[in-house]
Amino acid sequence: xxxxxxxxxxxxxxxxxxxxxxxxxxxxxxxxxxxxxxxxxxxxxxxxxxxxxxxxxxxxxxxxxxxxxxxxxxxxxxxxxxxxxxxxxxxxxxxxxxxxxxxxxxxxxxxxxxxxxxxxxxxxxxxxxxxxxxxxxxxxxxxxxxxxxxxxxxxxxxxxxxxxxxxxxxxxxxxxxxxxxxxxxxxxxxxxxxxxxxxxxxxxxxxxxxxxxxxxxxxxxxxxxxx
Amino acid sequence: xxxxxxxxxxxxxxxxxxxxxxxxxxxxxxxxxxxxxxxxxxxxxxxxxxxxxxxxxxxxxxxxxxxxxxxxxxxxxxxxxxxxxxxxxxxxxxxxxxxxxxxxxxxxxxxxxxxxxxxxxxxxxxxxxxxxxxxxxxxxxxxxxxxxxxxxxxxxxxxxxxxxxxxxxxxxxxxxxxxxxxxxxxxxxxxxxxxxxxxxxxxxxxxxxxxxxxxxxxxxxxxxxxxxxxxxxxxxxxxxxxxxxxxxxxxxxxxxxxxxxxxxxxxxxxxxxxxxxxxxxxxxxxxxxxxxxxxxxxxxxxxxxxxxxxxxxxxxxxxxxxxxxxxxxxxxxxxxxxxxxxx
Numbered sequence: 204x205x206x207x208x209x210x211x212x213x214x215x216x217x218x219x220x221x222x223x224x225x226x227x228x229x230x231x232x233x234x235x236x237x238x239x240x241x242x243x244x245x246x247x248x249x250x251x252x253x254x255x256x257x258x259x260x261x262x263x264x265x266x267x268x269x270x271x272x273x274x275x276x277x278x279x280x281x282x283x284x285x286x287x288x289x290x291x292x293x294x295x296x297x298x299x300x301x302x303x304x305x306x307x308x309x310x311x312x313x314x315x316x317x318x319x320x321x322x323x324x325x326x327x328x329x330x331x332x333x334x335x336x337x338x339x340x341x342x343x344x345x346x347x348x349x350x351x352x353x354x355x356x357x358x359x360x361x362x363x364x365x366x367x368x369x370x371x372x373x374x375x376x377x378x379x380x381x382x383x384x385x386x387x388x389x390x391x392x393x394x395x396x397x398x399x400x401x402x403x404x405x406x407x408x409x410x411x412x413x414x415x416x417x418x419x420x421x422x423x424x425x426x427x428x429x430x
Numbered sequence: 431x432x433x434x435x436x437x438x439x440x441x442x443x444x445x446x447x448x449x450x451x452x453x454x455x456x457x458x459x460x461x462x463x464x465x466x467x468x469x470x471x472x473x474x475x476x477x478x479x480x481x482x483x484x485x486x487x488x489x490x491x492x493x494x495x496x497x498x499x500x501x502x503x504x505x506x507x508x509x510x511x512x513x514x515x516x517x518x519x520x521x522x523x524x525x526x527x528x529x530x531x532x533x534x535x536x537x538x539x540x541x542x543x544x545x546x547x548x549x550x551x552x553x554x555x556x557x558x559x560x561x562x563x564x565x566x567x568x569x570x571x572x573x574x575x576x577x578x579x580x581x582x583x584x585x586x587x588x589x590x591x592x593x594x595x596x597x598x599x600x601x602x603x604x605x606x607x608x609x610x611x612x613x614x615x616x617x618x619x620x621x622x623x624x625x626x627x628x629x630x631x632x633x634x635x636x637x638x639x640x641x642x643x644x645x646x647x648x649x650x651x652x653x654x655x656x657x658x659x660x661x662x663x664x665x666x667x668x669x670x671x672x673x674x675x676x677x678x679x680x681x682x683x684x685x686x687x688x689x690x691x692x693x694x695x696x697x698x699x700x701x702x703x704x705x706x707x708x709x710x711x712x713x714x715x716x717x718x719x720x721x722x723x724x725x726x727x728x729x730x731x732x733x734x735x736x737x738x739x740x741x742x743x744x745x746x747x748x749x750x751x752x753x754x755x756x757x758x759x760x761x762x763x764x765x766x767x768x769x770x771x772x773x
Contacts, residue, residue: 321470321550322599329554330568330595336558338674339547371676412676 223302224295226386227265230429231258231286233393240287248397250352257347258286258393259333261313261326265296267304268378274304281313283326283333307387308378311422312343315374318367340365340411343373344422346393353406360402364418366411373411373419377426388429396421451535454478458612459621461648464535466549466607471600473608476587481605482759483583483766484598489573490553491563493519498556501528504760507691508532508609514702518562525666527702529687530695532611532754536649542684542700543671544655550603567595574598583766611690611754612648619748620648626748633745636738640714643727644686650749655683656725659718663701670700681723693750707746711739 231238233246238255246253262284265277277296285291317327318340327334333342344364353360366373381387399421408414450456451464452473484490485498501516502508508531510516516528526542540546546555556562557570574580574593584593587601618624626634637645646652655671662668662682671680684700698704704713714732718724734742754760 319547321548321603322596324594324596328595329551330571332568334551334554336551336554336567338545339551410676 223298223300225298226293226295228386228388229262229284229292230388230390231393232390233397235394238286238393246397248394251397251402252351253348253397254350255286255346255348255393257345259331260284260311260344261333261341262309262311263313263317265307265309267298267302268306268308269304275299275302280309281317281326283331304383305380306378307381308376310374310376311419311426312365312374313341313367315367315372317341335363335365335410338410340367343375344419346396350397350402350406352402354403355406360400360406361409362400362407362418363409364415366415368411371411371413371416373415375419375423377423379426379428381428390427390429392425392427396425455535455608455610458610458617458648461612462536464607465538466535466603468535468607471550471603473604474587476583477601478604478608479763479766480580480583480587480598480601481603482763483579484553484602485605486762486767489577490557490565490570491519492565495519496563498553499762501556501562502531504757505755506530506694507611507755508760509695511694511696514697516562518556518559519564522561524559524561525668526700527697529685530691531606532609532690533649533688534609535607537653539653539685543674544685545674549606550599552606553599553602571595571598579767579769609754609760611751613753614690614751615748616745617648617751627744629741629744630748631745632738633741633743634748636734636742637745640732640734641689641742644725645689650689651686654686655680656686656727657682657721657723658684658699658714659720659724659728660699660703660713661717661719663703666701668701679723682721683723689746690749691751691755693747694755707743708739711742715739 233255234248238258240255240258242255244254246255260283261281263281265280265282266273267275275298282294283291313327317323322329327341329336333345334340335342342363342365344362346360346362346364348360349358350360351358364373379389400418405414408418451468454473454475457464485502488494488497488500490497496518501510501513501518503511505511510528514527515523515525517523529542534540534549537549538547540549540552541555546552554567557565557567571594574584580593581591584597585591588597615624615626615630619626644652644654644656644658657670660682669681671683672678674680692698692707696705696707698707698710704710711734714728715734718728718731720729
């Protein structure tokens with residue numbers, strides 16, 4: 204019995220050492236500055252004075268490509284990114300050793316199948332406030348704050364972008380070219396998003412709808428590999 | 431030898447699970463396969479017990495006044511008898527009639543508008559609704575983790591001390607899934623154990639000719655959504671499924687409810703506007719409101735004589751399942767929630 208255990212340990216050891224950890228870090232930028240929450244600094248964009256209170260979103264289904272072919276996929280690939288929680292911004296992908304790849308792909312949000320699978324745990328636990336309760340489904344992307352342009356009480360805006368069924372499917376894919384490095388830093392620059400939101404007419408989007416889809420479609424273009 | 435016994439055991443387990451959903455839940459004869467994936471949430475008595483305790487425990491509500499059973503009473507097929515609209519915390523009134531709960535493993539969506547896509551996440555809706563329980567799941571999980579009773583129940587079921595929302599919700603689903611009503615007089619007649627009276631028999635024919643398109647046997651619902659020609663309530667302004675899909679084609683569509691145990695589940699319709707079955711039938715014969723989304727099954731007028739209506743009601747009463755509504759396993763779990771000290 205002990206011999207088996209020893210062999211298993213050795214095999215496991217070799218298996219583990221045949222894996223490479225690839226650290227992924229998400230960075231958030233606004234107006235060419237790092238966005239750190241909670242943030243008391245006001246963002247001034249044109250005539251708008253903006254403050255961000257919440258930036259939270261799911262990234263899922265990480266995979267690596269080599270010459271347009273998938274060479275690796277992460278299992279149970281669901282990560283909740285919360286700009287306020289620095290621990291959530293970093294995680295490791297476990298890759299086989301000597302894997303060749305030239306692009307990384309992930310989804311912003313949670314796929315259709317997972318949305319209908321029932322009660323989930325970990326990052327998908329509804330306690331994280333990223334699940335709608337009155338109507339089943341994950342909030343893929345949450346942005347909350349204030350803008351002097353909003354005519355709402357306290358100038359608040361709330362964008363809870365979700366919806367997993369057509370025609371209001373808000374899941375978005377991001378594919379970015381990468382070179383083989385010891386770590387990948389992915390940057391989300393929300394400046395173009397803050398500039399294109401129609402605050403005065405739509406300070407809130409909190410259900411699956413056409414406006415949510417339009418909002419979601421802006422997101423992939425905001426991600427890049429940080430230099 | 432041990433291996434052979436093991437293989438035989440697996441084979442035997444396979445056979446049993448082929449015939450029934452679980453030793454704890456039988457598949458009624460002649461019914462379709464359940465829609466719920468029991469492989470992902472294997473029934474266990476300890477987990478059903480947790481679900482049942484939670485169903486009857488006001489710990490789920492903000493001010494500890496409202497439990498699921500406040501609006502879903504076992505004696506009335508798990509609906510809120512005599513309440514057109516139910517009241518939650520602080521006497522808040524919701525906008526829909528509390529649906530009867532039964533045979534939920536055969537449903538693919540929940541609520542009158544299908545807002546909920548899996549029974550495991552169903553409880554989140556009333557739990558968070560400010561007019562129902564006004565709580566939030568994070569706080570409820572904290573409360574359960576502080577409760578010696580639930581610490582003990584979850585330990586018995588899972589052999590560790592983790593209480594999280596997933597376990598809580600899956601246990602609640604287990605209790606709700608085991609609420610199976612399949613032993614009414616109608617079922618006994620189908621199994622040729624009993625016979626319909628002449629009146630019930632005529633009622634059954636009328637039912638099949640006029641109601642069976644949507645209230646399909648054996649579940650007595652096709653589990654779809656339909657506009658059944660009710661004029662809109664100008665106060666509630668409830669457009670049903672359209673709120674969920676944002677699609678005008680779904681305006682005024684509501685879930686087709688099961689007719690099983692209809693004797694107990696009054697008042698009727700999504701807003702509980704009818705108190706009596708005769709009013710429901712008169713609606714279908716006299717008061718269908720035409721609109722763009724009216725169910726195609728109701729475009730042809732339904733004509734029934736006074737005798738036909740009486741016979742139809744006689745048939746509908748054969749869908750009452752006394753064994754289901756008086757099943758002690760469905761009732762308040764006194765032995766769990768108020769444990770007596772050992773003598």
